[in-house]
Amino acid sequence: MTQTAKTPAAGHSSAARFVGQSVRRREDAALITGRATFTDNIMLPGTLHMAVLRSPLAHARIRGIDARPARALSGVVAVLTGEDLAGEFAIGLPCGWPVTEDIKIPDHPPLARGEVNHVGDGVAVVLATDAGTAYEALGLVEVDYEDLPAVVDIEAALEPGAPLVHEELGTNHCYTWPLAVGDVDAAFAQADVVVEGRYVQQRVLPSAMEPRAVVVNPEPVGGAFTVFTSTQVPHFVRDLLALICGVPDSKIRVVAPDVGGGFGSKLNVYAEEALAFALARRFGKPVKWTETRSENHVATTHGRGQIQRIAVAATREGKILGMRVELLADMGAYLQLLTPGIAVFGAFTYCGLYDFGAYSFECKGVFTNLTPTDAYRGAGRSEAAYAHERIMDDLARELGMDPAEVRLRNLIPPFSEPRTVPSGVMYDSGDYERCMRRAMELVGYDELRAEQRRRREAGEVVQLGIGIGNFTESGGLSPSKVAAGVRLQSGGWEAATVRMTVGGKVEVVTGTSPHGQGHETVWAQIAADALGVHPDDVEVLHSDTAIAPFGRDTYGSRSLPVGGVAVHVAAGMVAAKARAIAAHLLEAAEDDLEFHGGRFSVAGTSGPGITIQEVALAASLASNLPEGMEPNLTADHHFDPPNFTWPFGTHICVTEVDTQTGRVGIHRYVAVDDCGPIVNPAIVEGQLHGGIAQGVAQALYEEAGYDAAGNPTTGTLADYRIPTAMDLPVFTLDQTVTPSPTNPMGVKGIGESGAIGSSPAVVNAVIDAVAHLGVTHLDMPVTPEKIWRAVSRAGNTASTRQPGSTHRREAGHGGDQL
Template sequence: MTETRTPFVGQSLPRREDEALITGRGTWTDDISPPGVVHLAVVRSDIAHGRITGVDAAAASEHPGVVAVFTGADLRSEFAAGIPCGWPVTEDILVPDHPPLAVDEVNHVGDGVAVVVATSAAAARDASELVVVDYEELPAVVDIEAALEPGSPLVHEQFGTNHCYTWPLAVGDVDDALARADVVVEGRYVQQRVLASPMEPRAVVVTPDPYGGGFTLHTSTQVPHFVRDILAAICGVSDTKLRVVAPDVGGGFGAKLNVYAEEALALVLARRLRKPVKWTETRSEHHVATTHGRGQVQHMTVGATRDGRILGMRIRLLADMGAYLQLLTPGIAVFGAFTYCGLYDFGAYDFECRGVFTNLTPTDAYRGAGRSEAAYAHERILDDLARALEMDPAELRLRNLHPPFDEPRTVPSGVMYDSGDYEPCMRRAMELVDYEGLRAEQARRRAEGDHVELGIGIGNFTESGGLSPSKVAAGVRLQSGGWEAATVRMTTAGRAEVVTGTSPHGQGHETAWAQITADSLGIDPADVEVLHSDTMIAPFGRDTYGSRSLAVGGSAVFGAAEKVVAKATLLAAHLLEADASDVEFRDGTFSVRGTGGGGITIQEVAGAASLAADLPEGMEPNLTADHHFDPPNFTWPFGTHVCVVEVDTETGFTTVRRFVAVDDCGRIVNPTIVDGQLHGGIAQGIAQALYEHATYDEAGQPTTATLADYAVPAASDLPGFDLEQRVTLSPTNPLGAKGIGESGAIGSSPAVVNAVIDALTARGVTHLDMPVTPQRVWRALHTQTTPKATVA
């Protein structure tokens, strides 16, 4: 009996991408310097709000190496449109004009006013400091709650308001549920602004083609297809004349899920000057000119019975848009609307989000976008509810989890989760961390009067991944996501070439897609070449974000590979002189079922298909297939994260003693890649909980404008992570995959903050906002501030 080979899907094959990256042989956008390239430096506003009354570029124009200086007025005619908002969430949303360079008014520190073109990056930067911009300074507003008060300064005077939109969602009668509740708890939680801080800042190089009138644009982006399509519209270029390439990308985290002014500027100046044009962001520019994440104030109300059964939930959310609407700005907060109910089963749900303009850098996607904020809020208020009920927070959660389901189930927010089995996941996390033992240790240490308090925090979550169906699914319509495309073709030599519309920036697509293809075709992953991130090679694609790559992009690859096998089966049957229904395919070989005779390998079939000397009637040469996969629903990964902290009450310093995460992301293609994604996501969640905060003063001046002020944790600041995975297959795609890229950033921050508060509850501290810095902890302990979560 022939032994069946072990599938490659499920194995921790080494990432094929890593060797070049860790040996310095990667190619980043800043490495690309075409002959004759000129460099851009953007002159940026140093005030938060003001009218431009004059721009004096005389001194800059005379600086050595300067080719030209352009203002917004100079380049106005080069643009067919401004930077677009791609997700207007309501029909009456207010969308301000957003020119790539400000013409009349600046609306945040970092707003571009002019651009200097020079023969070197240093000359361009030096000359940019010589451009003198005169302003009539206007009042600025930086606080989203204050921005809605009567008489507040207006970011965009023509609107007469800072209110951008209101988006509601109501399921059931929340007023009745809260009226029937024995306990009603209210909380106000703040999602501070954070920066993506990728290792590689943004960069773009545009090269005019030597003939044909087209352009090749290299850019550090997550979304080369979006960049092509949107820049074509902004700059009045045919999309067939614009090739966009994302070379190696040093991290994105949502900040590179956008189309930026600098990309548009580089393109129009390459067109005007007929020269290659290059711009590389400085780290200081990143802090003011690249989108920020989060920026919300969350008002939560939950009602429950005395035995801890949740009856209803109300969410009132204020979301900071910043000064403009970037690609997905208004939709980020709205996207979280469907998961504020978390893993919990109850009857009534009422959500309302108001978007608010401020004179700050625009917000947009950041790892876990919308879902991280939702998980933070529902896990914070569940701990507040547990305290009000004098119930263990784990027990409260266990009483409210959905029962197991392997087919779509409607949840309180009205959407349909794909599948879930929550209680075993949570209990396993509690077992791994020794929850009961920790509670006993906590009680013992408190009895002994230890000044270092022990705290345990839980972060349960689910998220809407697999972004996303093109049609309305689960009651949700998005302006992004949708289908994904792939092509699989076998060469004459019998190897496979995969073209994918997804664009990786650290996710390991080349390795995972090779594993999927190898299993389908019965070949070795080493014989699979994966091509991506180039709109000339992969003209169709929806790119990478929202934990969609495997569930949508991987499923497209799987579908294309299966089509190749189906065609190869017909040709193999012809070559074996058998009926196709009698031919079976196993481990890369076609054979006639029940004959016991020899077979023919898929490599031999590929060779015959290429030679085309003996094809069945009507069959075209070569083994190649395209496939578009459009999912019927989102996927809904879930998990339980448990954080154990020790808080020194004399210094306020928090030490994360242990962090356990049990996640369910559906079928796992490569366990090591899953662990890597979780490591990175958990690190970012801990960073938001304890360290990071993009702050401004009252005039809109950034007070964390460099990495000397903005606290990004180092590896030495983080604990080791104890990870375990469970598998609940998703019915929404043929792989059964759900996604893992954002899960770590969703479950971790509430687990950390809940742990710190749990440590301090006995000392009267029941509320802290992120980041939970030593100073905040010390002040809370010594001022005994009034808790912001209250029992009504």
């Protein structure tokens, strides 16, 4: 549920009819009536079903595979091992983001050859005439394993003598990526107070409603292939399957049908897509694979997985002078498409919204015998916000100041043009104090602090906690050019084509690939306003590389500030061409024309004018066009922004914590976000709902657990705790509007903001409720048991400090490394 604060709407051009309005999502009717088409719904004649035999061990040598009993099962077409299929692949699964020149990248074949490196690593593949037979055959394949020591802990993985995940690399160290701005040592030497924190970002499972699935159809003539796959990135799948399987990309068409969520986990090209492609090519028949939920827990990438050490140097008045960040990032067993870059991507936002002079960052990537990590909603930036907001609360406690006051003293002043921040990058625009004070006003901050003091003085069992989550994020993933040492490989541009048909309707082709974001609705609103038509007259085409051959797809809060802006510019180009033709047909100067409600007319006259639909017909007939003008109303545009966009916000969570049981209830939740001008408020609200839910889930519930041997302890949804709607509070949402100067719409993106601001707000609120009892450190997920044990250990003594939480140092003791 949501409560929306009553504030003035964001300003928009008086010409806007639909942008800024909560136009009902056109995508929803099919989804809620069962008429959507997901990949698993696709059944082509003659389809063979694929199943993957997965390793039950985290680390082992494969001494032999006996597939004879499985091959003898009726309905089984083939059982193939990694050795059998080695000739089908030109390369292994690639890493698309090598963050340093000396990064270590292990071979990653679609099926393991000789050694398995995590539970769920593919060992063999079965092809059968039906799915049931394929999975039955898996149980008949016998694999002789030689168990090897497993590497599970990322700190222990770097110790001398630790077992190696990949012996041929000679180390579990994948890379070290450093960044330094200003004189960090001097800042720490001058500080009155240094506060240090060690925080853990546990692994989480993206848990999309729809697990992954793929269907590959070999065309009978011409040697082409159509790939239907549940993905966020159909263009990446096309391009990388071409490389992996040695096929020209012109022979591969990739279609993403309706996709039931991704949250970053479908921003990848997986082994199963390559295997299905290779088998369809080998056997000349369609091949289908649908992931089970248990497979999803071990074969689809995980999110997060970091140990964060952060320190801030400050004056006694609470002004920050410098910050140090050191990360250990869990790569898992292999590098998937973006694995090494996720932690590095957060490097530029550990400084958050705060203004100080010196900053250093170092990230070490570490291999473990666990499922690979990769993007998860808020990738890199969520982890950064968690660390900087936890350390801000720790600093406030050390100084005896209110956490809000410490933040307000350090916020970057308002700016409307790009400015350099402590991490060395340029934020686009921001008014952080206005946003934060609005959140404090909505939540009733002073009244809550008074109530908190009352409960503490009364010694009540249920204590009140208030947590703040300030954040900014690098959204609108762009630009194409390398910036600040980040070796972005994907490119930040996006493509759009807008055309008016002979019948006067509008077609928009976009390179973005939505999976719940509402692109069809929003892109239609943008085009409708530009061309003076109704959104119902706009068709938006996407997620098919045969229709939209150019695109960089959907992730990183980029769809609107890159893809939507491309549509806006292309539609404007069509409108400009229509104006030129209308002026010609009306025998008037372009500057004399007015355009209202889809009709051109000459200003100051009572003439009939001409509709844009009539212009479209004239452009198609081409019998009376201005000299040198090409027929048809159509325009292509590739928008390549000059910078990221930097949405920001303040989330405030109010918790009630039962100090006798550890039970946490969220009493209030307020989120004030700034994503620039809003195109569709209802969609923004929906994106925030989902993001906040995921952040709350990481803070209180979710953790992908493993035992010391690398066996998953959360292999099913009975073990992995995902909250329901009943576990979530009412959200009070509001916005400030600070346009971005990096694009003509001023928009910034909102898809990940909720997931970034929420987890620090929730954890800070829980700790704030029990800090007076001596509990100043808890790691996620903050379960009732953890809270109860921490309160019990503290013995209700306010002077007790949790080991490993914070450390205070007076000035003059040097700037020692963390």
